[in-house]
Ligand SMILES: Nc1ncnc2c1ncn2[C@@H]1O[C@H](COP(=O)(O)OP(=O)(O)OP(=O)(O)O)[C@@H](O)[C@H]1O
């Protein structure tokens with residue numbers, strides 16, 4: 176699945192659409208250059224899950240956990256925590272374990288989104304036995320144009 180967005184709001188809308196397919200327990204790796212729209216996409220994910228706080232980059236705190244509010248669709252109601260991790264400055268697994276991030280991986284009441292999390296791709300299945308791994312790749316095309324590609328079609332083929 177590949178889309179082109181022409182402004183930030185379109186990327187937010189796509190994040191919202193993506194999030195409506197979640198069931199809980201997913202780990203989503205957000206991959207792409209600086210400023211390519213990963214955090215912007217998260218704002219849409221948060222909107223779909225009824226998060227009240229403003230979502231911005233967790234770069235300095237590494238991880239933010241947002242409480243969701245009861246969503247309109249039955250599936251989304253199972254998701255209580257939206258976990259947003261920025262691995263840009265903590266590019267190893269022990270550090271993620273230290274801050275407690277990995278405790279949320281695969282939990283049915285949570286969904287985890289990891290910016291700069293490509294390094295986790297190989298180990299999530301083996302070490303954490305997480306099957307619901309998905310990758311969303313962002314690319315800067317020009318100042319306001321972004322390409323977004325969702326990898327794991329099996330899970331998200333309806334988006
Ligand atoms: N089509 C678009 N989609 C998303 N963001 C866009 C788009 N057009 C312009 N922008 C702007 O690009 C910037 C994207 O920043 P954002 O923080 O989402 O990127 P990021 O991938 O999270 O970067 P970082 O790697 O630094 O965390 C925002 O300022 C946003 O307003």
Ligand SMILES: [Mg+2]
Nearest residue numbers: 213214232290
């Ligand atoms: Mg970001």
